Amino acid sequence: MSKIRVVIVDDHAILREGIRALLQLHADIEVVGEAADGRGAIAAVEQLDPDVILMDIAMPGLGGIEAALEINKLGRRTRILILSQYEDREYVRRLLKAGVAGYVLKKSAGSELANAIRAVNRGGLVLDPEVARTAMQDAGQATTGAAVDPYEALTDREKQVLKLVAEGRSNKEVADVLGISVKTAMSHREHVMEKLGVHNRTELVRFAIKKGVIRMDE
Incomplete structure (x- = not known):
């Protein structure tokens, strides 16, 4: 029987090591690679073509949401399973819209994580019970005709530029992370501010925090 090939993505090396150790206890799962950020996650999918990518949300540079958007554009068979400490409604909603196959909280036991990996590999959608409740609440509110989210x-x-600018990255740093020119980065930044109706970085950061794009406790 072929093993489920998994890539672990988290900016904390000790956490990656811990997850790897947990998954090594399961004979049908093989960790084939690791990455420390969203850009590394995209490269790992391109190079390793894993069955499942197990990815954190809150990472420097490209976070989980931004990386998920790019990974799905690749058109690969890789399924994305989010492993996060946050139950934030904005994160859950945006990740589901980004096409992730599951959302598991970091406090889950090792056996639960292994089962989640197996389930998404089979094509299922896996949501931690606490996350599912959040998603259902959000779905209920969506049917009441709420205002359109400018995000x-x-x-x-x-969306990628918004996160990076809100983190305090310069135009050059944004360009370097995304592999674009500084001029293009500046243009994207201007478009973001125009669409969101903000006039300076302080307002942009306030919007990003309110919408869960960045967190003060990251």
Whole structure:
């Protein structure tokens, strides 16, 4: 029987090591690679073609949401399973829209994580019970005709730029992380601010925190 090939993505090396050790206890799962951020996750999918990528949300540079958007554009068979300490409604909603196959909290036991990996590999959608409740609450509110979220007016690239700028990255740093020119980075930044109706970085950061794009406790 072929093993489920997994890549672990988290910016904390000790956590990656711990997850690897847990998964090594399961004969049908093989960890074939690791990455420390979203950019590394995208490269790992391109190079290793894993069955499942187990990825954190809150990482420097490209986070889990931004990386998921890019990974799904690759058109690979890789399924994305989010492993996070956060139950934030904004994170859950945006990740589901980004096409992730599951969302498991870090406090889950090792056996639960292994079962989640197996389930998403079979094509299922896996949500931690606490996360599922959050998602259902959000779905209920969505049917009441709530106002359009300005965040959703942004393109995938603009969402990536929003996170990086909110983290305090310069135009050059944004360009380096995304592999684009400084001029293009500046243009994206201007479009983001225009679409969101903000006029300076302070307002942009406030919006990013409110919408769960970045967290003060990261």
